[in-house]
Amino acid sequence: MYYKKILFTFTVSIFLASCTLVKLQIAVPEKFKEQAEMLPIKVAGLGNTRKPVSFGKFTTSRIKRGWNFKTGLYDRNTNVTTEERLLRAFNIQRGAMTSTQKHRFQFTFHDGNQVAQVYALEREVREGTQITRNSRWLSDIYQDKNMQYSFSVLIIPQSLNQKEPWNFVMYSSFDWTQRKKLFDFNAIKEGGMLTRGSDTIVIKTVRIEKTITDKGTEHALPFALPMAYEMRIDDAVCAIIDPMGRILWLYRDLDDELKFAIAAVTSSLLTRRIQNKLG
Amino acid sequence: MRMMKLLIVVLFQAACMNTAGQMAPEILKTDLEPHTIYGRRHPFKPNLSFAEYNTSKVRRTIGSLLLPGTINPLNSILRVEGIPLLRKERYRNKDVFKFYLVGKSNIKLEVECKALLKVREKFTLLRKQDSSFWGNANTDFLMASIKSLGETASKWSVIASNLNATNDEPQKGKLISDSVEISFELTSLLLKDANNPNQPEKNFITASRVYAFTYNGKVIAAVSVKVNSRKLWIHNDLNANLRDAIAATAAILTIRRDLYRL
Numbered sequence: 001m002y003y004k005k006i007l008f009t010f011t012v013s014i015f016l017a018s019c020t021l022v023k024l025q026i027a028v029p030e031k032f033k034e035q036a037e038m039l040p041i042k043v044a045g046l047g048n049t050r051k052p053v054s055f056g057k058f059t060t061s062r063i064k065r066g067w068n069f070k071t072g073l074y075d076r077n078t079n080v081t082t083e084e085r086l087l088r089a090f091n092i093q094r095g096a097m098t099s100t101q102k103h104r105f106q107f108t109f110h111d112g113n114q115v116a117q118v119y120a121l122e123r124e125v126r127e128g129t130q131i132t133r134n135s136r137w138l139s140d141i142y143q144d145k146n147m148q149y150s151f152s153v154l155i156i157p158q159s160l161n162q163k164e165p166w167n168f169v170m171y172s173s174f175d176w177t178q179r180k181k182l183f184d185f186n187a188i189k190e191g192g193m194l195t196r197g198s199d200t201i202v203i204k205t206v207r208i209e210k211t212i213t214d215k216g217t218e219h220a221l222p223f224a225l226p227m228a229y230e231m232r233i234d235d236a237v238c239a240i241i242d243p244m245g246r247i248l249w250l251y252r253d254l255d256d257e258l259k260f261a262i263a264a265v266t267s268s269l270l271t272r273r274i275q276n277k278l279g
Numbered sequence: 280m281r282m283m284k285l286l287i288v289v290l291f292q293a294a295c296m297n298t299a300g301q302m303a304p305e306i307l308k309t310d311l312e313p314h315t316i317y318g319r320r321h322p323f324k325p326n327l328s329f330a331e332y333n334t335s336k337v338r339r340t341i342g343s344l345l346l347p348g349t350i351n352p353l354n355s356i357l358r359v360e361g362i363p364l365l366r367k368e369r370y371r372n373k374d375v376f377k378f379y380l381v382g383k384s385n386i387k388l389e390v391e392c393k394a395l396l397k398v399r400e401k402f403t404l405l406r407k408q409d410s411s412f413w414g415n416a417n418t419d420f421l422m423a424s425i426k427s428l429g430e431t432a433s434k435w436s437v438i439a440s441n442l443n444a445t446n447d448e449p450q451k452g453k454l455i456s457d458s459v460e461i462s463f464e465l466t467s468l469l470l471k472d473a474n475n476p477n478q479p480e481k482n483f484i485t486a487s488r489v490y491a492f493t494y495n496g497k498v499i500a501a502v503s504v505k506v507n508s509r510k511l512w513i514h515n516d517l518n519a520n521l522r523d524a525i526a527a528t529a530a531i532l533t534i535r536r537d538l539y540r541l
Contacts, residue, residue, distance in 0.1 A: 075506055121483040156480065
């Protein structure tokens with residue numbers, strides 16, 4: 001029954017994804033909407049191009065991108081899966097492979113008053129098993145086991161009155177040994193933070209478990225779907241980033257420096273190349 | 280076509296409530312100094328150098344160089360068209376090595392290490408697998424002693440288990456000296472990629488799989504698990520004795536060989 005549900009959800013998702021007129025929207029709480037400003041973001045394509053990003057009074061320069069390279073080498077094994085144990089019993093050759101993908105980019109960010117240089121690094125490390133099949137009819141297989149993704153951003157202010165740089169880091173880590181069932185999100189550790197000295201803003205991926213159609217029918221999803229990012233100072237939400245709708249909801253009463261840093265983070269999040277998607 | 284105009288409104292409030300329950304504990308962000316570990320890329324450079332430390336005279340026993348697998352004729356006989364009816368893995372591998380670690384102030388440490396792996400695994404095709412299939416009957420441990428050859432005759436003992444990841448138990452160990460106890464365990468941490476005050480644009484933070492060293496509930500050092508990207512992160516304010524012991528353990532964890540045959 002569980003697998004039927006998953007199959008049904010997949011079919012519906014694929015159908016919806018193929019329909020260009022379908023529009024996914026986040027229902028932002030009315031109370032937050034009243035106190036926040038809505039900034040529609042202009043990003044070219046999927047955001048992984050060199051074209052600038054602009055929203056409200058914020059604009060980036062042309063994105064300067066480094067090489068996007070990936071290296072894969074045989075390395076130490078950190079855990080043995082049940083599949084690997086079975087393959088060994090069947091005498092099929094395997095090897096522990098670790099691949100690393102890195103991508104750097106930078107841009108200048110300004111809002112008319114403040115200017116900052118933004119440097120970003122995406123790094124994804126995947127551990128997997130390379131299964132070698134001694135047949136000319138069948139190719140080798142690579143199966144993923146663990147993954148660590150981190151996205152690090154340095155926002156260095158260029159103005160004289162601003163001194164310390166902002167440091168943003170977002171991570172996502174999947175550990176195979178923690179997975180108990182299919183689509184088990186407990187095996188994923190994720191989060192992030194924007195810091196400068198003692199100031200800390202926490203960023204979290206918002207996962208959705210319910211949807212409502214335009215007719216008002218409510219549907220529960222069998223697994224949580226990543227839809228947006230929310231930024232919090234202590235317990236209060238200060239910004240919501242909606243990458244699908246390309247909207248930034250920014251709390252009005254924040255000071256200009258903080259607004260500027262959140263906007264710079266939003267621009268860098270939407271211009272990633274390795275994980276140019278949510279979650 | 281009406282279906283095409285379907286508008287999905289996602290309940291943000293409901294999601295916010297659910298997020299707290301779903302979130303796994305955060306990966307810890309630390310403030311440790313990164314140091315690249317150089318050396319041992321090829322047989323002509325057998326020593327390591329990192330931070331202010333260098334290893335010398337890395338020696339292995341002949342028994343450590345031979346890593347035999349299972350020698351069981353039944354494994355070949357009990358096969359039909361390549362499909363095993365019964366397969367038993369029974370072997371012992373060891374890694375015994377010794378090296379010296381020299382620090383900045385000419386402190387010399389003698390490190391002796393012995394790692395032993397005893398594999399007892401069984402696979403049966405037409406029966407329910409017992410716990411030995413998942414490596415629960417395997418024995419995997421590492422012991423080491425770190426002795427200071429200088430005026431301060433300090434001695435540390437290192438014990439660790441499951442470093443070859445033969446079962447689902449955590450990969451962890453301890454460093455013990457008199458009343459001081461430092462524990463280490465395989466985990467993911469957010470660590471500095473570099474720390475260059477002249478080029479702040481290169482000081483990124485990345486997530487890495489490391490053995491994290493904990494002392495008094497605080498992460499004081501970490502060493503990479505993977506051989507291809509080796510680094511040691513260590514706290515600058517540590518006292519010299521702890522720093523030397525951690526550096527020696529990091530060298531052990533880097534020099535040790537994988538004893539488990541995949």
